[in-house]
Each structure stands twice: as C-alpha cells, then as structure tokens.
Amino acid sequence: MKKIAILILLIFAEAQAEQVKINLWHQMLYSNRVVLREVCDAYEKQNPNVKIQLTYRETEELRSNFQSSAMGGSGPELIYGPSDQVGPFASMEIIKPLDEFFDAEFFKQFDPNAVVKLNGKTWMVGDMVGNHLMLIYNKELLPNPPQNTDELIEFGKNQTKDTDGDGKIDNYGLVWNFTEPFFYVPWLGGFGSWFFTETNQPNLNTPQNIEGFKFIKSLRDEHKIVPKECDYEVANALFKSGKAAMIINGDWSWGDYTDAKIDFGIARIPLVSQTSLYPNPLVGTKGYSINSNVSDKKIKPTLDLLRHLTSKEVQLKFTEKVNLMPSNLEARKDSLVLKNEILRQSAFVMEVGKPMPVVPEIRAVWDALRTQYQAVLGGNRTPEEGAKLSQANAEKQIREMNEILKPNEQATVIKWLFPVLFLLALVFGKRHFTEFLRDLKKNSFAYFMAFPAFFGIFAVIVYPFFYNLLISVSNFSLRTFQGWEVIGFQNYLTVFQEDVFYTVLWKTVLWTAVNLLFHVSLGVFLAVLINRTLPAKKILRTLLIIPWAVPQYITALTWRGMFNQEYGAINLALSKFFAMTPVQWLSQPFEAFSACVVTNIWLGFPFMMVIALGGLQSIPQELYEAARVDGATKWQQFWKITLPMLKPVMIPAITLGTIWTFNNINVVWLVSNAGEPSDQTHILVSYVYKAAFNLYRYGYAAALSMVIFLILLVFGVFFLRKTKATDSVY
C-alpha cells in the first residue's frame, strides 16, 4: 500500500515536473498562422507535457519587443522571423548560437541559405527559403511576360490606358512599391553592381546606381507606365482589381491574388536590355532562433520543438497549404514541391537571386539609400548627388551604429554627481521635510486624499524617468547591449552639434503651433455656431465628435489613402471644385508634412470644440443682453465677451493640447509612413523613436528625449505663469 502511494506520488511529481510551456513569438501571415497552430496542436497531442503558446507580432514590433523582453531577462523561448533580425539579435547576444546544440549533420539537411550564420556561428534555422521579389503578371491582360526591359516598357505602354476617355489613366502597365529600397535594389544587380560588398560595406556611389535611379525615374516620368505615387497598398489594390497588368512583388502576395481571383503568372524581373543581366532579387529565409535567457530546464523541449518545426513533414505541410518553398533538401524532392507549378516558377526566379545580408549594418544602408532615393525620385536631388550622398550617409550611420563611446572624465563626475546631489537634496530638503511632517499632522486629511493618486502616478513615472536619465549619459547601443556604462555627456553634445536637431525642432514647433491654432480656432468657431437653436443640433454635435472616437490607428491610415496623388479623395475634390492640378501629397517634403498636419487637425478639433461648448454654456446670458442694450454688434460681443470668458476654460486645455501635440508620434508615423519622403516629415518624437528602435542608438535617443522633456518643461512653467498672471487681471 505504501509502495503504491509512493509510486503515485512519484508519477504525479514526475508529471508536474515535466509540464513545460514553450512560448513562440512569430510574425507569420494570417494564413500561415493557421497552419502553425495546427502543427503545434498536433505536437501537443504527441507530447502531452508540452504546451505551446503562440504570440503574433508584426515584424518590426517583433524585433523591438523581443529586444526589450530579452533585456528584461525574459521573453519567449523560440522566436521566428526573417533572417535579417539575426544581425541585431546576435550582436546584442540575446539569442543563443545553435552550434552547441546541433551537429553538422543536422544543419546539412537544409539549404545553406536557410542556415543563418554570422561571425562564424549559426543563429537561425530557416523552415523556408524565398521572400524574394518577382514579376507577377495578370494573364488575362498579358498572356506572356516581358523578357527584357525594352519589352517591359513596350508592354507597359500598351497596357497603360485611359479606358473611359476622360484624360486620366485608368489602367497601368506596371505597379510596385518602387519608392522602397528593398523593391529597388534588385535592379542594381541588373545594371551590373551590388549595393553591399562581401566585406559588409555599402557600395552605393556607383555609375550603376545612378543608372538605376535614372531608370526608375524614366519608367515613371518618360514612359509613364507606373503611377506617380504608388506605395505598397496602392500597387496591391490596382493589381487585385485588374487595373494593373504587372506588379513586382514577393512570394508572400500569392495567396492574396489567388483570393482576389486573379489569374496570375510568375516570371523573373525582366532582363536589363543594356547589360543583358537579370536583376537580382534578395532571397532570404525565415526561421527559428533560441532566446539566450532559456533556462536549462526548458532547453531540451525547446530544442525538440525547433527540430520538429523545421522537420520535413512540417515544412511540407506549409508547402501544401501556403506554397512555401521548403528549406529541407529532402522535402524539396517530394512530389508536393515538384508538382507545384508556382513553386517551380519561383525556384526559377530564385536562381538569379542574391542572399539577403544579415549583418546589422544593412539597416543603416537601407535607411541611407531610402532617404536619397526618395529625394531623387521627388526631383530634389540629381541621381549623381543621390548616389554620392547615400554612400556617405550609409558609411556615417554604420559608424554611429558601431561606435562604442568611451567614458571620459565626465563619467567620474556623473558617478559622483548623483550621490552628491542626493545628499544636497537631503540637506536642503530637511527644512522642507520637517515642515512637511508638521503639516502632515495638521492636514492629515488632505494628504490622505491626495496620496493614493500621486503615489500611483509617481510609481509609474519615476523609475522610467531615472532609467532614461541614466541611459542618456551612457553608451547604450547595439554593440554594448549587454554591458553599457556611464560615459559622460557626449550624447547631449551630439544632439546639440547636429544640424538635424535644429531642423527637426523647428518643424516640431511649427507642427505644434499650426495644429493648436487650428484646433482651437476651429473648435471655438464650431462651438459658437452650434451653440444656438439649430435643427438636428444633437446629431451634428455627435457626428462632429466622431474623429475623436474612432481609433487613430485606422483613421490615420485612411487619411494616407485619401492623400494619394491619383486616387485619393482629396486631390479628386481639389481638381473638381478648385480646378487644381493634383498635389503630390506624399512624395514631396512640404506637402507630406502638410498632409500630417491636416490629419492631426481633423483628429484634434473635436476635443477643443467640446471644451469650448462647455465654456460657452457657462457664460451668463445677462452679459450679452447688457451688451446689446449698449448697442454692441455681434462681432464686438464675440471679441469682448465670448473670447475673454472662454479664456480660463481654454488655457488648461491649450497647455495640455500643446504637450500632447508636441509628443504625438502616431499621426506622423502612420501618415508619412515613418518620415517619408526622405525623413523630411519627422518631428522630435518620431525622430527619437527612429534613433532608438530602428538604428539602436539608445543612448542618443534617451538624451534627445531628455531634451524634449526640458523644452516642454520650460514651456509649461512659462505658459502657466504667464496665464496665471493674466488670470489675476480678470
């Protein structure tokens, strides 16, 4: 009896101990997620002690969230994503090298492209190969794809037409997200060079790059076979609705086109006629890496799961369901792959592909190229200047990214400064403190009432604030992720030395001022109009509040769509009612910035309107009656009564509104697609975000955000003081 009890206990304990939960973060497309869940469910059934939790994050967010959580010492056991995330992750040492767990035999079963190496170690095992660009054509419009660029232009011209004879083009020969460097660099190969050398250096100041810039421009301006403004969504929508004969897009888009019932074919991006070379799409992989924080206890089941997820069977399942090209060489021989027509074509495209670089420097290259390339396309730079500057900027950004600032004498000062300041605060605060204690007894009720809220607010804000303060005097960056140290005030120096700070600051001030001006004037104006007996007053009031109620992340994107040069509602309205020529809202710096401002005005005026409405209703009617008796006109009443009486109501709203607008990252980020064109639409906060999360310059970003804080603090104190002074006048 005793034995059985022990046995049961043992089994129970065993089962308890073995119950493992494995977290997997991924960025799979919607349809792929379904397959992944099925695969994991099947795995859980076979291994009842394992539970797999899947978490989806969009690619960029996956990267930044994983960085944050790995830093905090946690995070998922497995992370799945594109190969280029290996660069930063490996540099930050937040993923484990896989060589210590798997032998050469294991890696040998995969396409070498899917075994991602950096600095001599293996960091990721891919379950697919692809992610490459190709020419996708609508077979109904174009039976055969063009073989070279001459044909591309010829076919393109034939397919670009104005079907209803209104002088506007309805169908385009070619569409693609051509302003994005990823969608441009294949052409560099076609012109005979490559944007990145084997020693991981940018190679952008080349005659071939200049040729490439000119070529894309000529497709748009000279041959007119691509729309003037064409981001990914526009291109995709045109192709899906049969209004574009060809699109350059990746393998991920096939499912979308199948759903849209487009009969499409796949071909290589056409041969460049001048050089007889094929453009080289970047071929990457997506795969699994292991978090460096995985505990010893969990490592075995994690490895087991990784092995399963990259196995032939699982890969074939993805092939069957979502047309993924397996990385497993055995799986490639399976009939599921061999008989798949799309994959066969895709493999043919891949033959001219080049591997996607994984080093972190690639981000700097993309960034520098994007800025100059968009400036060239917008006509603000010659191709020659663009090529030169993109090379120079890429080199500069790589230098900044890899720079490890050394501590100088200031570091010692800072280390002493903190405790000294603390002591000083104690000494000088003593008097205040004793007064406080005395006051505490007298006003205990007040403290009792005020304390919980203040405690909550400060608990949340204090630690992050000091953390940032510390980071801002440190060399925290990509290369020092695991061991940063206090270095001194260099980051602040960099902030103030760079011209870009002053440009962006000026734009931010302009942004805030224009927005506030319109928020307040529009808000007050509408409130005055609506604050009288009107038919359907309540309905109007409710409808006007709607911009505030619908989540910003969708309305901001809608506005971006409305600003499109050819298809956007705004240009259509402008050309109809004011006979204006279409404005290039999204591809010219000033216009793009205006687009952001317009969107934000729309989002912000309801708040001010509601506040002003409330203020209006509290103005005693007798004042107006008295004014009327004195013979004041409506206009005079507005200036002499309404506005002054609204002032005390509006001041706090304006103060907070200014701060919120100054720090409003959403609109700029969504409407201008993260600062496009050419990083010309940034305000300070979006610039900070980019420095921290895209370029890994945490120290610099923290210093800049401290500067933002100080600017607002000075403004706030000044403004409040000023308005308080005016308050007492009344």
Add this chain to the structure above:
Amino acid sequence: MKIKNTEKWLIFTFLSVFTLATIYPVLNVIGISLRTDNAFQSKSLAFVEFDEPFEDTNGNKTRDENEKFTDENNNQKWDEGSSLKSFETLFTETSFLLWAWNSFLITLVVTLTGVVLASTCGYALSRFNFKGKQFGMVSLMTTQMFPATMLLLPFFIILSKLGLINSYLGLIIIYSSTALPFCIWQMKGYYDTIPQALEESARLDGCSRFSAFYKIILPLSAPALVITALFSFMASWSEYVVAAVVLQDPELYTLPLGLKSFQASLATQWGLYAAGALVVSVPVTVLFVALAKYLVSGLTLGSVKG
C-alpha cells in the same frame, strides 16, 4: 425675424457640409469594412469609377451634393461587391468577443480607479493648502511631457522584475496613472466652483470631513465625475503600445492588440481590421452620445471661476 431664420439655415447648411466632410474618412473606413476584396485602397478606386458621370450631371453643385453622392456611391457598392462578411468573420472566426471582454474588464477597473483617485486627489488640491501642493500640481503636468515611446523599455524592465508581465495588474496601474493627471486637474477645477460654505454647514451639522465630501460634494460633482470616467475609459479602451509590451498571451489580449493581429507588414486583413476598428469605436460613440449632456457642463464648468 426673417433675417434670423435665413441666418439659422445658412449656419445649418454650413455645419452640415462641414460635418459630412468630417465624417468622410470614417465613411471610408466603413467602405473598407464592407469590401469583399480585402484591399485598403479600393474605396478610393471605386470613387474614381463613379466619379465621372456625377460631374457631368451635377457639375456645379455644392460640396453637400458631392458628399451625398459619396453616400449613394456606398450604397451602390453595397449592391455590387459589398457584404457584411468581414463583420461576420470578426464575430465568428476570431476571438473578437474574448478580446472585447478582456478590454471591458480592464477598462472597468481603470475607470473605477480613475474616478476614485481623481475625485479624492482633486478634492484635496481644491480645498486644502498643504505643503507641496504647488509642486504636486505642476509635476502632474510634467508627467505628460516625457516622450512615451522612451518609457517602454524601462516599463518592461520594471514590470518583469515585479512579475507583472502577462498580468492585467501591471496594465491597469499604468493606464490609471496615465489618465490621472488630466482627470485630477479637471476634478480640481470643478470643485473650485462649489462654494466651501456647503461643507462648512455640513460640518456644523456633525458630519466628518470625509462624509461631508462624500455626501455633499461628490453628488454635486456628477458631471465632472462623468468626464473623469470617460477619460479613463478612453485612455485604456483603445491603447495599444503599452498593451503590446505587457500582454503576450493571446488569451489575455485586449481589443487593440487583437485588431493589430490582423495587420501584418505587407499583408493586412484590411476588411477585418476596419470592421474591428468600427466596432471598437461604437462603445466610445455611444458613451459620448449618452453623456453629451454632462460632457458639456462637466468638462469645463469647473475651470470657470465664479
């Protein structure tokens, strides 16, 4: 009298046109949610198609007509390629209801916390002169000044040290605190307009300080409390960035997190996304409508002294 009437109708027409222009982007979102081809831009493309005949027939009509036309355009699309499929999928095939429930729970707690803390703290700031009051008032505002994106990393570090990742508690604390400063200011302003004599007489009748506040002042402040509740509600209902850092278990997702999962780089489920966003904004709009009466008086009466 006649002039007044024309003026009224002029203003009404202007406001109607302006309102239609204002809700046009939202109509766009509705359009996307009704499209069957899951494309973000289609609506504007459809606009092109139907645009031309309109110009011929009504060339010189006002903007008002144009907006109406857009409505008809919507209707036309309804007959052709539109459907409620996105909404159906949203409720049947995704965990939308679970997310909604999670969001509701969190928002409820945040709103209650916000109301309790802001009403008490605002009262203290309004009625008492205590040490550190000025400092407190100003520092409330300064908390709004730091770029929120830079707070994420430290937020995460501290929450994971406290074991609050994947828990609602962490989220609730952060949400409550972010909404509080505005609410406290707001409450304080409102209390300022209520004469102190009210409590004094209550105290003479033997009320304790707290019950004077609780029984006399609080009921009088209903409009301001409603605003506080509404702001706390807004702060948590559609917040995404912090939630994305704190919540990783899909079972715990809030609405904005769930919605974002329809969005993938280069392959967004636009139909579902738009439908979801619309459903998310329904409670907010309903609240606004229901509370409009208080909204107008509560938000600002407070700040007007005398």
